[in-house]
Amino acid sequence: MKCPSCDYEETRVLDSRLAELDNTVRRRRECGGCGFRFSTREETEILNLSVIKRDGRTEAYSREKLAAGLSRALEKRPVASSEFRTLQAAIERDISVLNRSEIKASQIGDIAMRHLKKLDKVAYIRFASVYREFRDVHTLYDEINKLVGKAGRTKKRATHAKRRNKPKK
Numbered sequence: 313m314k315c316p317s318c319d320y321e322e323t324r325v326l327d328s329r330l331a332e333l334d335n336t337v338r339r340r341r342e343c344g345g346c347g348f349r350f351s352t353r354e355e356t357e358i359l360n361l362s363v364i365k366r367d368g369r370t371e372a373y374s375r376e377k378l379a380a381g382l383s384r385a386l387e388k389r390p391v392a393s394s395e396f397r398t399l400q401a402a403i404e405r406d407i408s409v410l411n412r413s414e415i416k417a418s419q420i421g422d423i424a425m426r427h428l429k430k431l432d433k434v435a436y437i438r439f440a441s442v443y444r445e446f447r448d449v450h451t452l453y454d455e456i457n458k459l460v461g462k463a464g465r466t467k468k469r470a471t472h473a474k475r476r477n478k479p480k481k
Contacts (some may be wrong), residue, residue: 313341313352320345336401358404362414370414378403382424385439389432402427433459 313323327340336355342348361373366445381456386396406423407415421443428436437456446452 315343315348316346316350317348318343318346327385336397353462355401356408358408360413361407363420364414364416366417373407373415375400375404378420378424381439381442382435383426385428385435386432387438389435391432391435395431399427399431429459 314321315323322344323341324344326342326349329338329351330336331338336353339352339354341350343350358373361460362370363373364370382396382400382403391399403424406427407420407433408417421439425436425440425443428439436459437452440446440455441452444451444455446455461464477478
């Protein structure tokens, strides 16, 4: 690791810690040339993975493309950058566990949707609308109904019951 201060080629690790949220390793380092101290973060990288697109083309897996899709879905949502890194790491972990050299883009989308559904339901719907190519409002409505499920119907009934039981003035 080169020193960011003097470009000296050798640094030594003073301390290593596993970051709890995003499965990275934080290392505290010191330059052997100038004594400058700095931190680095190491993360797992998915190598030699090809993505099979819908039209049959293949391309190398791109962490940046996943991040861009997730960012668009999470735009203006109350999600911290640490939660974003954790989300991306969890999706990439699930991809790695498949232990394949090729994966369909649809499988990556399904994995991403499963994690987004747990994190933020609005982001999930945004991602699903692009990924599943909703044709019309009815398709979107069907997906929202699946997401809300029985819990939404129960809340709706409770609200209506409160209104009915309210004493009239």
